Amino acid sequence: MSRIITLHAFTQKQRYGYETTQFYRAKIARYLGWDYLQLVTNPQVRPDWKADLKKLGFLDKELICVPHSFSDIGHDSLSVKPETLNLSDGDTVELTADGFVSSLTLGDGSGRYYYTSGPFLFESFKEKELQWFHKNGDLALEGRFIDPFIEPSPVSIFYPEYIFRKDGIIYSEEDLLITFLIDTINDKDLIIRDQHIIPKPSLWRYMENTGKKYYEMIHSNVKLNLSNANLRKKNNYLVASELLTESLRQLDYNAIFLAPIFTEKKGKVKEIGPVLDYCLVGHMEEIKNIDLVIEVFTELYKRGSNVHITFYGGSEKRLQQLRNQYNLPPTIQLKGMVDNVPYNQHQCYLSASYTELFSNACVEALSHGLLALLSDVDIAHRFYANQSNAIRLFQNKGQLIQMIEEMEQASYRQSNAENIALAAHYSLGTVAQSYRELLDRNF
Numbered sequence: 001m002s003r004i005i006t007l008h009a010f011t012q013k014q015r016y017g018y019e020t021t022q023f024y025r026a027k028i029a030r031y032l033g034w035d036y037l038q039l040v041t042n043p044q045v046r047p048d049w050k051a052d053l054k055k056l057g058f059l060d061k062e063l064i065c066v067p068h069s070f071s072d073i074g075h076d077s078l079s080v081k082p083e084t085l086n087l088s089d090g091d092t093v094e095l096t097a098d099g100f101v102s103s104l105t106l107g108d109g110s111g112r113y114y115y116t117s118g119p120f121l122f123e124s125f126k127e128k129e130l131q132w133f134h135k136n137g138d139l140a141l142e143g144r145f146i147d148p149f150i151e152p153s154p155v156s157i158f159y160p161e162y163i164f165r166k167d168g169i170i171y172s173e174e175d176l177l178i179t180f181l182i183d184t185i186n187d188k189d190l191i192i193r194d195q196h197i198i199p200k201p202s203l204w205r206y207m208e209n210t211g212k213k214y215y216e217m218i219h220s221n222v223k224l225n226l227s228n229a230n231l232r233k234k235n236n237y238l239v240a241s242e243l244l245t246e247s248l249r250q251l252d253y254n255a256i257f258l259a260p261i262f263t264e265k266k267g268k269v270k271e272i273g274p275v276l277d278y279c280l281v282g283h284m285e286e287i288k289n290i291d292l293v294i295e296v297f298t299e300l301y302k303r304g305s306n307v308h309i310t311f312y313g314g315s316e317k318r319l320q321q322l323r324n325q326y327n328l329p330p331t332i333q334l335k336g337m338v339d340n341v342p343y344n345q346h347q348c349y350l351s352a353s354y355t356e357l358f359s360n361a362c363v364e365a366l367s368h369g370l371l372a373l374l375s376d377v378d379i380a381h382r383f384y385a386n387q388s389n390a391i392r393l394f395q396n397k398g399q400l401i402q403m404i405e406e407m408e409q410a411s412y413r414q415s416n417a418e419n420i421a422l423a424a425h426y427s428l429g430t431v432a433q434s435y436r437e438l439l440d441r442n443f
Contacts, residue, residue, distance in 0.1 A: 003035040007193040009042040018194045021260040023056045040065045047102030070141040071132040076117035190439045240358040262431040263423045267369020275407040279346040281361035284314030289352035301329035312341045343368035356380040367423035369416045388418035
């Protein structure tokens with residue numbers, strides 16, 4: 001059976017990002033009747049690490065942490081009850097909702113054990129090292145985080161990452177991944193690495209020498225700084241933008257457009273107005289220009305406007321920073337992470353981002369029939385605005401205030417038909433066919 005395999009380093013589910021795109025990929029695999037594997041390439045040093053990804057919709061069988069796989073119980077189900085432990089003074093046990101042990105922090109401050117069907121991973125607080133164990137207690141793997149810009153590394157690495165020791169041999173994260181892949185992947189697999197930016201020369205050589213169907217995904221506008229994009233003419237790239245794909249092809253890169261999500265027609269064609277209810281979806285970091293939006297809606301509130309906006313996404317730490325920084329009026333709501341964004345509760349999607357390549361959230365909003373107010377930036381915002389009269393672009397704070405005030409007038413009406421039609425270009429059937437074609441390509 002064919003498989004889609006994603007290679008990706010996962011930190012924490014604190015925002016809407018690559019993992020959302022990858023879950024769409026998993027759903028496409030299921031639609032096609034293929035298997036899906038999410039290979040997490042870096043150590044997951046936290047209790048019950050799969051929980052966050054399963055909340056996004058991934059299945060347990062689809063999730064593999066590569067370093068954990070070197071322990072024979074690294075991917076067992078959590079099954080240890082706290083009453084079976086021999087605890088010492090000061091030991092702290094963390095339990096899952098089902099009452100199973102997920103971690104044990106030692107009272108002497110030396111470290112923490114992480115559990116599946118037994119203690120399979122130990123994090124040493126003093127040595128700052130990791131140790132993986134088999135069921136019988138034998139040592140399976142050791143790891144340590146290295147920053148090559150600060151200290152020398154015994155193996156070649158380009159960026160801060162873990163290095164490992166197994167059976168006396170030292171591996172980089174890339175080398176350990178290849179060791180795992182040799183016994184895992186086959187010629188019927190479609191393999192995609194998110195993100196492309198970090199060079200992986202050993203991985204490239206392995207994929208090329210074995211003729212695997214391997215692609216690297218480009219999620220950002222690499223032409224903003226092409227000299228630092230680490231692109232390579234021999235690589236095959238999947239690009240989340242029609243325009244950027246064509247531009248890279250003109251530079252002789254092997255680039256293929258692949259929509260990072262798919263849409264389902266969830267909105268009904270209708271006229272919308274007056275517009276009083278907005279939403280913004282994203283990770284709330286600087287590139288999203290959240291401060292401008294908060295300042296605009298605060299100013300509108302002071303003017304007596306009835307418009308309001310709801311923000312979805314962002315870590316709790318980031319949201320608390322915004323609450324501390326601004327005296328938020330009642331017309332601004334920060335909802336944080338939610339399992340599903342309720343687009344249908346809103347009238348207009350707003351984004352003030354400094355740049356967008358595809359803009360997953362915008363396309364999702366359009367498929368629900370929302371209007372859109374977008375910053376006048378490349379690539380996605382201008383591309384979409386050229387296709388729909390239900391998308392308006394603003395260039396600055398004053399323009400945005402003016403447009404919102406125009407759209408809240410009692411006489412304002414705008415059909416959402418062209419937005420729904422635009423989003424339909426990225427339907428499940430269309431995007432799934434792109435994956436079929438990728439698997440059928442000759443390498």
